[in-house]
Amino acid sequence: xxxxxxxxxxxxxxxxxxxxEEAPLSPFAGxxxxxxxxxxxxxxxxxxxxxxxxxxxxxxxxxxxxxxxxSLSDAKRDRDDAEARLKEYAARLQSxxxxxxxxxxxxxxxxxxxxxxxxxxxxxxxDGMIKNAERQIDQQTSRALQQIRQEAVDLSVTIASxxxxxxxxxxxxxxxxxxxxxQIESTSRSN
Numbered sequence: 001x002x003x004x005x006x007x008x009x010x011x012x013x014x015x016x017x018x019x020x021e022e023a024p025l026s027p028f029a030g031x032x033x034x035x036x037x038x039x040x041x042x043x044x045x046x047x048x049x050x051x052x053x054x055x056x057x058x059x060x061x062x063x064x065x066x067x068x069x070x071s072l073s074d075a076k077r078d079r080d081d082a083e084a085r086l087k088e089y090a091a092r093l094q095s096x097x098x099x100x101x102x103x104x105x106x107x108x109x110x111x112x113x114x115x116x117x118x119x120x121x122x123x124x125x126x127d128g129m130i131k132n133a134e135r136q137i138d139q140q141t142s143r144a145l146q147q148i149r150q151e152a153v154d155l156s157v158t159i160a161s162x163x164x165x166x167x168x169x170x171x172x173x174x175x176x177x178x179x180x181x182x183q184i185e186s187t188s189r190s191n
Contacts, residue, residue, distance in 0.1 A: 149184050156180055 156176065 149181055152180065152184065
């Protein structure tokens with residue numbers, strides 16, 4: 001089919017040369033026959049190019065246009081997806097920051113509560129140690145006072161027996177001890 005069209009095209013383009021006079025061809029010569037043949041040849045060339053050249057060229061251009069449209073739509077979709085992901089990541093980041101702030105605040109509250117508990121526990125232990133020490137001091141003081149009293153009584157008895165040069169009976173000794181203890185206690189209370 002292509003060969004036949006090429007043959008027709010070449011044949012038709014040679015016709016004006018067959019009937020041409022020896023005059024030089026000029027587009028301004030005003031020869032109507034030349035103008036008609038030129039228009040016919042032009043239309044044949046346009047038809048042949050339209051059928052065999054422009055169709056494939058236009059289909060290739062259409063394919064290219066479709067590819068560009070598809071690429072643009074894919075790029076727009078990818079950009080929209082990326083923006084959506086960016087918004088999602090920003091929201092997650094903001095949420096994570098808020099959570100981190102709340103965790104830090106909670107840790108500070110826990111640390112303050114623990115510090116307060118440790119202070120109270122240390123204060124309670126210190127108070128307990130002070131009370132224990134005071135109790136031990138009181139016990140030791142009482143023991144020391146009793147021992148001093150006992151020694152004072154023994155010393156008093158010894159002195160009294162030397163003064164009296166006689167032995168005192170056990171009942172008298174206990175009576176003297178009780179009296180001396182009362183006297184010492186009343187003296188220590190008044191001080």
